[in-house]
Amino acid sequence: MSAEYNPAGLIAEYSCISDFVAAAGMPMARLKVNQSKADYWEGQPSAGAPWFGLPAGTPCGTSAISKLVLAGWPEGAKRMADVAALLDSDLIRPADLKRRVVWGAQGDELSMDRVYSGRIDIAWRSSKRRVRQSNRLITLCADSIVSGDASSEALYWRGAAVVVLADMLQSAGYHCRIMGNFTGRTLGGETVSCTVIVKDFGATLSMVDCATLALPGFFRSIGHRWIPVHAMQESGSTGIAPRSLPKGIADYAATGVSSAELAAQWITRSIEHINSTESWQEGE
Numbered sequence: 001m002s003a004e005y006n007p008a009g010l011i012a013e014y015s016c017i018s019d020f021v022a023a024a025g026m027p028m029a030r031l032k033v034n035q036s037k038a039d040y041w042e043g044q045p046s047a048g049a050p051w052f053g054l055p056a057g058t059p060c061g062t063s064a065i066s067k068l069v070l071a072g073w074p075e076g077a078k079r080m081a082d083v084a085a086l087l088d089s090d091l092i093r094p095a096d097l098k099r100r101v102v103w104g105a106q107g108d109e110l111s112m113d114r115v116y117s118g119r120i121d122i123a124w125r126s127s128k129r130r131v132r133q134s135n136r137l138i139t140l141c142a143d144s145i146v147s148g149d150a151s152s153e154a155l156y157w158r159g160a161a162v163v164v165l166a167d168m169l170q171s172a173g174y175h176c177r178i179m180g181n182f183t184g185r186t187l188g189g190e191t192v193s194c195t196v197i198v199k200d201f202g203a204t205l206s207m208v209d210c211a212t213l214a215l216p217g218f219f220r221s222i223g224h225r226w227i228p229v230h231a232m233q234e235s236g237s238t239g240i241a242p243r244s245l246p247k248g249i250a251d252y253a254a255t256g257v258s259s260a261e262l263a264a265q266w267i268t269r270s271i272e273h274i275n276s277t278e279s280w281q282e283g284e
Contacts, residue, residue, distance in 0.1 A: 009191030010230060017212065020196040021066045024226035037228035040238045041221055053152040053216030062225045065217040076156070076211035083157075083164045086264035094172035095275050137175050137201055138274070140166055141250035144219040145182035145242045152216035154258035159214025161254045161263035165270055167205060175201045179250070180213050182223050183243045188236035192227055193246055 014020040029035045042061045049058040052065060053076075107124030114123035142162040146154050159180065166176040177200050183193040198213045199205055212218060228235045245253055252270045257263050 009193065010227075010232060011193050012230070013195040013197070015197050015200070017069060017196060017198060017209075020194075020226070021070060021222060024062065024222045024229060025066055026229050029229045029231075031231065031234065033234045034228035034231055037235050037238050038225050041225040044221070051152055051216070052220050053156055060217065060221065062221045065215075065221040069212040069215060069218060069222065072206070072208035073211045073215055074208050076160070076214050077163075077207040079156070080160045080164050080207065080211065080214075082260045083160055083263045083267065086260060087267060094169050094174065094271055136173070137177070138169060138252065139177045139179070139250040141178075141195075141245065141253040142180045142213055143182075143245050143253060143255040144180040144213070144223065145184055145240070147242060148239055151258070152220070155216040155219065156214045157259055157263045158254040158257045159211070159218070160260075161257050161266050163205075163207065163210045163213060164263070165252070165267045166199070166210070167207065168267070168271070169274075170205050176205070177201050178205075178210055178213065180218065181245055181249055182219050182240075183245055184240035185243055186227065186231060186233070186235045186237065186240050188231070188234045190231055190233040190235070191243075192231070192240060193243075194223065194226060195249070 012023075014023065029038045042063060044052075044060045044062075046057050046059050049056050049060045052060045054060055054065075054068075058064075104124055104126070105121050107126030109125045111123050111125060114120070140162045142158045144155065144158070162178055166178050169176050178198045179195055180198060181193065181195045183191075185191050198210050224238065224240070227240055228238075245255060252273075254263075254266055257266050
């Protein structure tokens with residue numbers, strides 16, 4: 001989907017990362033007056049790489065960061081283990097939607113060990129599927145914009161929180177959509193909101209590919225260039241003033257997360273809420 005222009009501002013949704021990258025990489029801005037703003041992000045010096053979440057000296061023009069995003073970001077995926085280490089996996093886990101073994105007084109297979117030990121009431125084993133009454137589809141969104149003076153870590157941990165939670169939910173049988181959104185207002189007065197679907201329902205979750213949502217340069221370079229390229233008004237600046245995510249954009253949205261600890265807390269609260277709102281019955 002391409003950008004749409006309406007009285008509410010510049011609104012866009014892209015069904016995959018490659019479409020978003022292609023849209024941001026268009027060589028010419030829609031308005032000539034914004035061309036210098038778009039070129040600014042392509043000409044970033046490598047000394048500023050840490051602001052984009054990359055090691056100092058790494059090429060950080062938009063085209064270089066776009067290549068990294070399209071290839072996947074294994075370094076970012078490895079860091080996500082820091083979030084998982086802070087979670088008590090024995091206490092915090094999504095209710096499992098998959099088949100599970102159930103022991104009872106009747107079933108498909110008899111355990112003689114249980115018979116001999118006198119546990120006849122739970123000696124038969126059968127496979128049951130938990131049938132959930134509510135929707136199995138869950139949409140997760142990372143707020144991909146912070147102020148320019150904020151640490152790049154804030155953007156990393158928001159994306160990481162979403163990807164780690166999605167991995168936990170998918171392992172428990174849920175289907176997740178992962179996306180990022182940046183919403184703001186240019187100094188020229190134009191409202192901008194762009195949503196990028198990183199993984200849709202039914203698609204395989206690749207931690208390396210989805211980790212690019214946690215790369216600060218995902219917005220700070222690619223998103224920043226996308227804005228002046230597509231703006232219908234003079235952007236007035238190379239930057240943008242952050243605004244809140246659109247209401248109802250996702251079932252669970254990571255906002256205000258800025259560290260591994262806060263990412264773990266957000267994941268914990270989300271799982272607790274998911275588990276508390278489920279209604280179950282046992283079925284074949």
